[in-house]
Amino acid sequence: MTQLDFESLKHNPEYETLQVLNNDGEVVNKDLMPDLTDDQYVDLYKQMLWSRVLGDRSTKLNRQGRLGFFAPTAGEEASQMGTSAAMDKGDFLLTAYRDIPELIKHGLSMAKAFQWSIGHVQGNEYPDGLNAVPPQIIIGAQYAQTAGTALGLKKKGSKNVAWTYTGDGGTSQGDFYEGINFAGAFKAPALFVVQNNGYAISVPRHVQTAAPVLAQKAVAAGIPSVVVDGMDILAVYEVTRQAREWVAAGNGPLLLETICYRFGAHTLSGDDPKRYRDKSEEEEWFAKDPLIRMKKFLANKGLWDDDKEEAYKKEVEDEIDKAMAEVESQPEQKVSEFLENTFDETPAAIERQVKEYQAKEGN
Amino acid sequence: MAKLTMVKAITDALDEELARDEKVLIFGEDVGKNGGVFRATDGLQAKHGEDRVFDTPLAESGIIGLANGLAFTGWRPVPELQFMGFIFEAFDEIAGQMARESFRTGGKLKMPVTVRMPFGGGVHTPELHSDSLEGLAAQTPGLKVVIPSGPYDAKGLLKSAIRSDDPVVFLEHMKLYRSMREEVPEEEYTVPLDKAEVKREGTDVSIISYGYMLQESLKVAKKLEGEGINAEVLDLRTVAPLDEEAIINTVKKTGKVVLVQEAQRSGGVMNQVASLISQEAILSLDAPIKFVGAPDTPYPFSAAEDQWLPNAADIEKAVKDAVNF
Numbered sequence: 232m233t234q235l236d237f238e239s240l241k242h243n244p245e246y247e248t249l250q251v252l253n254n255d256g257e258v259v260n261k262d263l264m265p266d267l268t269d270d271q272y273v274d275l276y277k278q279m280l281w282s283r284v285l286g287d288r289s290t291k292l293n294r295q296g297r298l299g300f301f302a303p304t305a306g307e308e309a310s311q312m313g314t315s316a317a318m319d320k321g322d323f324l325l326t327a328y329r330d331i332p333e334l335i336k337h338g339l340s341m342a343k344a345f346q347w348s349i350g351h352v353q354g355n356e357y358p359d360g361l362n363a364v365p366p367q368i369i370i371g372a373q374y375a376q377t378a379g380t381a382l383g384l385k386k387k388g389s390k391n392v393a394w395t396y397t398g399d400g401g402t403s404q405g406d407f408y409e410g411i412n413f414a415g416a417f418k419a420p421a422l423f424v425v426q427n428n429g430y431a432i433s434v435p436r437h438v439q440t441a442a443p444v445l446a447q448k449a450v451a452a453g454i455p456s457v458v459v460d461g462m463d464i465l466a467v468y469e470v471t472r473q474a475r476e477w478v479a480a481g482n483g484p485l486l487l488e489t490i491c492y493r494f495g496a497h498t499l500s501g502d503d504p505k506r507y508r509d510k511s512e513e514e515e516w517f518a519k520d521p522l523i524r525m526k527k528f529l530a531n532k533g534l535w536d537d538d539k540e541e542a543y544k545k546e547v548e549d550e551i552d553k554a555m556a557e558v559e560s561q562p563e564q565k566v567s568e569f570l571e572n573t574f575d576e577t578p579a580a581i582e583r584q585v586k587e588y589q590a591k592e593g594n
Numbered sequence: 595m596a597k598l599t600m601v602k603a604i605t606d607a608l609d610e611e612l613a614r615d616e617k618v619l620i621f622g623e624d625v626g627k628n629g630g631v632f633r634a635t636d637g638l639q640a641k642h643g644e645d646r647v648f649d650t651p652l653a654e655s656g657i658i659g660l661a662n663g664l665a666f667t668g669w670r671p672v673p674e675l676q677f678m679g680f681i682f683e684a685f686d687e688i689a690g691q692m693a694r695e696s697f698r699t700g701g702k703l704k705m706p707v708t709v710r711m712p713f714g715g716g717v718h719t720p721e722l723h724s725d726s727l728e729g730l731a732a733q734t735p736g737l738k739v740v741i742p743s744g745p746y747d748a749k750g751l752l753k754s755a756i757r758s759d760d761p762v763v764f765l766e767h768m769k770l771y772r773s774m775r776e777e778v779p780e781e782e783y784t785v786p787l788d789k790a791e792v793k794r795e796g797t798d799v800s801i802i803s804y805g806y807m808l809q810e811s812l813k814v815a816k817k818l819e820g821e822g823i824n825a826e827v828l829d830l831r832t833v834a835p836l837d838e839e840a841i842i843n844t845v846k847k848t849g850k851v852v853l854v855q856e857a858q859r860s861g862g863v864m865n866q867v868a869s870l871i872s873q874e875a876i877l878s879l880d881a882p883i884k885f886v887g888a889p890d891t892p893y894p895f896s897a898a899e900d901q902w903l904p905n906a907a908d909i910e911k912a913v914k915d916a917v918n919f
């Protein structure tokens with residue numbers, strides 16, 4: 232297997248979009264083929280199917296008024312689950328709002344993810360040992376924070392890595408550059424993932440920047456960068472695995488761009504992709520569906536079939552039902568508790584407001 | 595007991611907290627070898643090492659983002675922004691992120707960050723170096739905004755801020771750095787957050803202020819004593835959230851109030867104080883509330899700052915107007 236030479240990618244990288252599987256599920260780059268067992272190949276596919284089912288179901292639950300905010304993930308499963316599969320439990324994760332599948336894979340319970348969607352504080356009360364902060368809403372803020380998180384890990388003598396995600400639009404933010412530049416200057420163990428799905432809501436990638444490749448922004452920060460086919464989970468997994476290993480070895484931060492596509496809307500809050508995307512473009516990307524090509528790969532090896540597919544989907548549906556049942560019995564939120572949680576040591580002026588709201592709440 | 599300047603008292607507080615808690619980290623632009631542009635961190639890198647006290651790239655949002663990420667991993671960051679006028683570059687990481695984390699996570703995630711910033715006018719700087727923007731920070735739930743008025747409080751308040759698990763915006767008035775000295779004990783002490791202090795007892799009128807204007811208010815109070823006016827001077831020290839009890843107590847005691855801030859009149863700290871007095875102590879007043887503040891323009895060109903800044907004469911007039919009403 233080829234070991235990528237990340238050091239050489241720091242200064243004058245010639246970008247090619249790294250791929251292992253083509254649209255037909257055929258291995259086109261044996262050198263980058265991850266060395267996995269059959270079960271591990273199947274598991275990568277199952278993670279994508281899990282995310283696809285979760286996304287479809289989240290959309291339905293939103294339409295029924297049982298879930299709140301949801302940013303559709305279909306089309307980005309290889310990018311999200313392929314990177315996630317290379318993550319260590321001790322790694323620290325700072326996501327954006329579309330990265331709920333990665334957060335759940337990292338240890339957030341699905342019930343809490345749903346509570347976050349609905350707008351309940353318990354969704355953000357992470358258990359000890361879950362190395363993550365709640366999904367970031369301000370595009371790019373997590374990049375600046377990731378430099379600090381990575382430096383914090385390094386100062387502790389940890390061998391773990393701080394991971395963060397943003398999209399193509401996020402690379403235009405000042406915080407994006409400040410984050411990768413700070414991490415580079417401090418040689419901090421950070422893995423910056425740019426999931427380039429082609430659009431920031433409606434604004435296409437080419438409007439964001441004159442840079443021909445988003446990853447090349449890393450050159451200015453003096454850190455290596457690599458571009459991978461974000462519709463190919465084997466390529467995403469293998470490149471991310473090697474990247475993480477390089478970062479964890481103390482070589483400094485690295486930027487990974489995955490080329491992918493959001494099949495659905497930006498969020499379920501009124502966005503209609505028909506206003507800004509051609510049907511032909513969508514058809515072209517649907518043909519690159521990361522699940523289809525991996526399923527073909529597995530079917531060719533005799534590792535997957537429709538029965539297994541249906542059985543696993545049912546399993547995921549059950550998991551979702553269980554999480555929803557938990558959520559639907561959540562306690563009512565109290566303003567008095569919000570006030571108490573705003574400070575560690577509550578000042579007297581805030582304590583007065585606590586009492587006012589406790590009286591209203593009938594405590 | 596040594597008589598120290600405020601900047602030296604701040605250096606000593608940082609030095610002692612670095613020694614006391616290995617989780618304390620100091621960083622920002624020029625804070626390392628150079629000891630900060632005001633020398634507030636002078637000698638600290640040499641003493642505590644580059645791991646604990648370090649320079650950063652020049653980017654304010656990056657500095658506060660760094661602080662937030664360090665706090666996520668268990669550190670106790672004390673970043674410096676070189677001037678408060680640069681806070682706009684970092685406002686999301688302060689107000690959108692740091693201030694909200696405890697609330698956001700149901701109290702699970704603590705942000706023990708103290709952001710130090712020099713601020714305030716009268717020292718002839720270029721634009722955006724002298725602004726009093728404490729009102730912006732004060733309107734941000736989740737932040738404690740602390741402004742010492744002299745060396746003793748600066749040291750004690752900074753130590754409390756660093757030890758606090760709440761995020762603190764700690765504002766150091768540039769004109770106070772070296773213009774006065776106070777006795778500062780060598781032995782350990784702290785000054786509590788969230789507490790105002792009566793700096794001068796009086797019976798005729800209450801002057802409420804903070805920062806550099808507190809010192810100007812004390813000068814006026816001393817002068818007026820000779821004219822038979824006995825003014826009480828209350829130092830807010832923590833300008834957000836307010837020590838409401840201390841404010842109401844002094845108003846009830848004297849029945850006359852003069853509110854003094856260097857910041858522009860609209861939307862700042864003293865309007866909150868006036869609102870509180872109106873709500874909680876209006877029947878104790880026997881004169882309208884007097885207000886001394888700067889006009890509502892951006893901070894002016896440095897050659898014009900003397901015409902623009904509130905001063906002792908303005909305070910004296912306001913006090914006399916209140917007393918003679």
